[in-house]
Amino acid sequence: MPEVRFHVSPDGQDDWPGTLEKPFATPKAAQDAVRAVTAGMTGDIVVSFTAGVYHLEEGLAFDDTLADSGANGFRVIYQAQGYATAGRQQVVLSAGREITGWSADAVGVWTAPIGDLEPRRLTVDGLPAARASKNELPGIVTKTATGYVTDNAEPQSWPDPSGLEFVYPGVYPWSEARLAVASISGDDSSTTITMAQPAFDNAKSLYDSKWYGDGGDGIWDGLAAPSVLENNVAFLTEPGTFAVDRTEQGKHVLHYRPRPGEEIGKTIVVAPVLETLVSGQGVHDLVLRGFTFADAGWSGPTRTGGYLHYHGNARYEQGEFQKIDLGLDVGYVHVPASPVELPANVRFASVSRVTVEDNHFTRLGAGGLSIEDSTDVEVRANVFDEISGSGIAVHASTRISVEDNLLHHIGTEYRGSSAVLVVESEETTVAHNEIHDVPHNGIVITGGKRAKGTQVIANLVERSMTKLMDGGGIYLSAPQGASFAGGAVVRGNVIRDVLTSYNFGLYADYGAAWITVTGNIVHRADTPIVLNVGPPMENVAFVGNFWDVRPDGYDDPPKTVTVAGNTVLPKETFEEAVQADPAGADILARAGRRDLKR
Template sequence: MPEIRFFVSPDGRDDGPGTAEQPFATPKAAQKAVRAATSAMTGDVIVSFTTGVYRLDESLAFTDTHGDSGSNGFRVVYQAQDYGTAGQAKVELSGGREITGWATGDDGVWTAPIGDLAPRRLAVDGTPATRAARTDGLPGSVTKTSTGYVTDSVEPQSWPHPAGLEFVYPGVYPWSEARLSVASISGDASSTTITMAQPAFDNAKSLYDAKWYGAGGDGSWDGLATPSVLENNVAFLTEPGTFAVSRTDAGDHVLHYRPRPGEEIGKTTVVAPVLETLISGQDVHDIVLRGFTFTDATWTGPARTGGYLHYHGNARYERGDFRKIDLGADVGYVHVPAEPVQLPANVSLTSVSRVSLEGNHFTRLGAGGLLIENATDVAVRANVFDEISGSGIAVHTSTRAAVEDNLVHHIGTEYRGSPAVLVVESAETSVAHNEIHDVPHNGIVITGGERAEGTQVVSNLVERSMGKLMDGGGIYLSAPQGSSHAGGALVRGNVIRDVLTSYNFGLYADYGAAWITVLGNIVHRADTPIVLQVGPPMENVAFVGNFWDALPDGYDTPPESVTVAGNTVLPKESFDDAIRADPAGADILARAGRRGLER
């Protein structure tokens, strides 16, 4: 029997039959029709969307108990009409709301009432706008106190609506960036007192309690001494394309936006994200999503908790105790969350199997882009991830996930420790032929653990990683990745160029990394291509047949059970020409990155 087809169009009607001639108007109506058809499938069910913006009033949730899964060996396919052809429809699934009721003040700033919304992102005619910011920190001579800060400048007393103000601490740990909310600002003619939101500020002091011992140093370290960046206040609204939200206890918030040249009220569309989840999947199987653009979703976690207490990767502190990690008498110590909480994503699939996301665009999103958790046989292929506040793709405790041929760039725009691709304690996962560039910290992160084994990181192209924070690399691996080289992680044929901030490593095996084979990769323009001395020490790691432009420290005296052999150092100044002249190097270059693209 042929497949069953439904159609959706912005010009359709939900009380129609969902045919090409009489399409549905909303994804919800199409989903209802699919649920009625899945119990006795004799072919695929295909739902095609015509060009348009579909604004979701609520999340589109797929659950097996409601009949959303494919059955009898067939799939449910949601797709842009004419997917994969030159005439493919441009379909946007948006969690945003258009802002109306604009007025213009004497200073040219637009204002609009937005009720209880407090957006952290805006899209103006589809282009992201950023929160108004002061990038030179607090004015005056600043002293940290038990409840916040005191400065001898009276300027902060003139900043209106300080309850929406957020302080940013890049490098609070070298690999972390914290965000903390302000509770109030007060003062007199000679000084200003800034009181921070609690308990977030006290928790931050506990989390970022550290000592770092350098040559002749006393270990003093206070990443919270003073914020570097201040965000979201009308006083900072000087640059076109920036906005701020004035917040009140009554929820009568006002959005302020300084327009770019050529933008006009009545002609320019401003969209604020509202939904925190665009798409969710729970226990479903045999579903395909392809050809969509997922946009304009938010995450209100920092407002709910008084800040974003980042630790590493997607992990943050939100509850529980703190654990002290002793890095050695000559290094120091740090504190970490005893119960780390992971950053959520605006598209989230949990306990799913045989699900495919292909050819989609994830953009203008306020959390992570995509989270795959406790899943089996999931494919994430040929998607684009950009303009995302957190990570691009995160895979947690899953088996046989394929993350391949994706383009990930300009992610971590708010939560800068976020990796482009993160794999946590997963088995038989493939991260292959992805292209990653212009990211604030690590490009690819693979963290090990009891479930981790058989992960392959193959032929990825990672350029301009570590753009904001330190102590990371183009590809970062930590903890054991199995129990043997045969069942461990393979990192092969990747090209890593331009690892930007100081104290970085192209290929970084860290924090007790074990059972990893690093074979035939290229590293050019990193602080150093690899690091051999880490704490806890790495074990059973092999660096073989790689090309790089500097000799790593300790190359001739690696740790016991660590193999470093057959690697080639090429001149830094002529590296590009030299690697292309080497047959093995030229082959690695030709294979790296997304397939099907000319290089």
């Protein structure tokens, strides 16, 4: 048979045949039709979606055992109607639901019943709303074995204290923790805040560290007091903020302070419901292109009493802790013995020959996209923004291509998240992506026994490290292979404006090995590279780069580290000077997304 086409429209019906004239109404009906014909494919199967918002009642799950894969050398393609033409239509796959039943109180705050929902994100007329927050606990605060005591009585007036979440930016310099409150009590002169267990005790164990070189006793107590308090109706002072009151079980109430011009009955408010928008297990020869994936949530911190972040996407939930000695001149930290990775709202596992192209991932409460234990996956020309966690995460996979994507304003809630994360993968290419306005690292490449052949090429990373410290535009750790021939290559990237203190444009850290860093540009970072880390790096070459500061230790690097042929240009005239250099001009011209004419 030739190419088969099915159509889906908000105006369709699932008992129709899925033709252009009589389309299906839901993605699930189209999927069932695809499954019925994949075995006999003699051409691609294309499922086209007419413009509209498709509110999913359950996640769209692709499973090879259920005939969701392409066959006989052909592909199953799900796409927006008119994809790659001037008539391409706007198609949203939404995991949220519209909130109705609003009323306004005397001070203009809207309220609506939401049953057992506990949204951590909210979308109002397509724009994200923030959880109501307050900076710092009032009064003089003392940490105790079970929480905090303050000499101020104000917290006792805050309703639904068990809905409160405390935020600790810089609990480690590269980490941000979130912990739930259990109860608040006190009298006229003192307030006792009891934190949820076992999360608080686990946090005290995880964030136990000492830094030998900082003077004083070297003790770092990132839990001394929270910097930000979130999710209480008492904090609803700013337009565009919300809080969830869970006082009555199963009868939660959403409170929202509207922005100017928003009106009940006209303004559309959407809360996330599903945690998985799209998933794929074992599928192959599948294409998703031209969609907006939006309004999914993640309730992990609510379920576990907090978000005990360590590094990147890794967090602690249960198990033992490991003490890591960083050297006599540095100190020690504790890490989870069995870290858990932040999930994604769109995820694929054990897939091959899958393409995710020219989609928009937005308003998502976990990570955007994750790929695990997979082969030959292309993630190309997508946009990722307004995402609570990471943008793209690749784990234990082979030949994954992450190219020409735009990622910005990710890590909005879990701020240790990076825009792109690659963990122990082979032959992965991260190239020509544009990344800006991210809270920590732009790109993270984590090595290990399996890692080899990673290429990080011609990416443009601007305004990284906007919230946390000790990171950089591009961060690499652990061995990346067994030789320079099979190791990681970081070439032709442009890194500008690494913002918070103690940062490095190109950061090879924590036993990094077999890495070639060549032909990159770093401008306005604390320092472009660091040469002495713990555990020390080995077999790393920094050759032919341009930067505006001479790194410490440049003339006396570690024995197996090569630093040669790099050019330092004046910081004040750096842009003009690097553009005037033929090699620098070539790097600038090639970095960032290419015009793909889609």
